[in-house]
Amino acid sequence: MKLDSNLSIFKVGVGPSSSHTLGPMVAGNLFCQDVEPILDKVARIKIYLHGSLALTGIGHLSDKAIIWGLNGLIAQNLTRQIQDDFINKALKEHKLLLCGKKEIPFNYEQDIIFIDKNLPHHENGLIIQALDEHGIIILIKEYYSIGGGFVKSKEDMEQKTQTGTDDSSKLDIVCDNATNSLAICEKNNWNLATLSFEYEKQFNDEKYIRDYCLNIYDVMQDCYKNGCNPVEEYLPGSLHLRRRAKGLAERVRATTDPMGIIDFISLYAIAISEENASGARVVTAPTNGACAVIPAVMLYLKNHTIGFNDDQAVNFILTAMLIGSFYKRNASISGAEAGCQAEIGAASSMAAAAMATVLGASAHIACNAAEVAMEHHLGLTCDPVGGLVQIPCIERNAFGAIKAISAARMSMTRKSTPRVSLDDVIKTMYQTGKDMNSKYRETSLGGLAINTTSYC
Ligand code: SF4
Incomplete structure (x- = not known):
């Protein structure tokens, strides 16, 4: 097995979805690398979005x-103005x-x-073609957005190759699952x-590792502040949902209810999830849909417990x-x-540990806390109403954070x-997911997505 740094489990991305927004953008960036040597021959681009995409x-x-990605933009540098400028150029001026x-x-x-229809290797597949002035295809690439903003080529999927060091036996520490990681910890x-x-x-x-973690923590906190002051x-989108975090913050800060702590945790999660749903810059943790679970637990520790400092944030x-x-x-x-x-289940499990x-x-x-948090998310379907990362996603982040805290305690x-x-629970989650009818796996063809009619 090839192993690599795990830092990219957390990355600065763009909302609302790591697999459906960040992934296609990254695919556009990868295509740019491949097409650059023949750029002078390219007259047109065609994009085929398959399956869940x-x-x-x-x-x-x-x-x-994908338009942003093909224009050579990267997620870290996006602002609302840059996003709008390039979309206007593509849709109104008809230029890329x-x-x-x-x-x-x-x-x-x-x-x-x-x-x-799905492409053969994953539910989130896409094909990008470059055509010359005669309409002849001169480059064709197939990509898969496998979750969390990670993208693999068709060749990677077929060979099951992974980026990373060629030979994990050359590493002193190999921790690819909980069992062998616990053995190393014990020793x-x-x-x-x-x-x-x-x-x-x-x-x-x-220093790089610590700075990377602290930057992630900073972006999470900025995201919370922005979410409280939108x-x-x-x-955006067909649901016309009013943002709740600002009003919730005012009410929660005035409460004397001893259960108010639950409302604070909900506030942290809702503020950050609403930023994601608005298409803003967020931390993918480990996905955009679930981006608020981990920072909500960190904000709980920072604001409601003693001793949570930057060192603790890095360890978290x-x-x-x-x-x-x-x-x-x-x-x-x-x-x-x-x-x-x-x-949400994976984010809750990560936060609990x-x-x-x-x-x-x-x-x-800590591994038991991670297991408990996932055990009580098993079977949770993905059925976003209107295909938007809003219902049930925003509130679900709050529940993921609360379950994480409960599991840890x-x-x-x-x-x-x-x-x-x-x-055991990771294996069970995956088997359950594979057995799940595709209606409940981010297709918006079942569940709340078809039964919620009041917004139409
Ligand atoms: S229901 Fe869950 S998995 Fe599906 S888009 Fe929302 S947060 Fe993501």
Whole structure:
């Protein structure tokens, strides 16, 4: 197995969806790399969005994201103004600045084609073609957005290749699942944060790792602040949802209810999820749909417990990314592949282990917290109403955070021996997801997506 740094489990991305927005944008960037040597011959581009990307792509901005990616834009540098400028150029002036270098004609109706049928290797597949002036295809690439903003080529999928170091046996520390990670922790008397840090040091220096984690924490906190002070009153899209975080913040801060802590956790999650739903810059953690679970738990620790400082934030993120890597490597973090249990469930599981760790739990207890959090998300379907990452996604982030906190506390206070291991529940989640009818895997063809009619 090829192993790589886990830092990219957390990355600065653009909303509303990691698999349907960030992934197609990254695919556009990858195509730019491939097409650049023959750029002078390219006269036109055609894009085929398949499966879930076709069924819910417009609501998730997949069409716009691929336009941004083909224009050579990257997620970290996007602002609302840049996003609008390039979309206006494509839709009103009918031009694409391919790779940021060559202007070519673009016709949205003819050049982006939506096809419900899946490509062979994943529910989120797309094909990009470059054509010459005679309409002859001179380059064709097939990509798969596999969740969390990660994209693989057809060749990667067929060979099951992964980026990363060629030979994991050359690494001193190999932690590709919970079982072998716990063995390493036991041998060295490490907790999960220390194991994750020692693992990352095989790929990056200590300062880079710490700075990366702190930048992620900063962007999460900015996102919360922006979510409490939005420019627009309503979220974009057909649901016409009024943003709730600003009003909720005013009410929650005035409450004297002892259960008000629950409302604070909901506030943190709703504010960040609404930013994501608006198409703003967020941290993909491990996906955009589930981007608020982890920061909501971190904000709970920061604002409602004692001693949560920057060092603890780094340890929290290191632990969470290690748990997230187990899901990504051995199962899925894609709602289109395994339902919402793979997104909100995985985020809740990551947050539970991370919270337990920063509160002093051993690796065994933290893995149990991660297991408990996932166990009670098993079977959770993905059925976004209107194909938008709004209902049920925004509130679901709040519940994911609350369950994570509950799981961490339950594991830290238990005296009994857990019967289900973290690897067992990860395997179960993946099997359950694969057995799930495709109606419930980010197609908006079942569940709430078809039964919620009041907005039409
Ligand atoms: S229902 Fe869950 S998996 Fe589906 S889009 Fe919403 S947050 Fe993502």
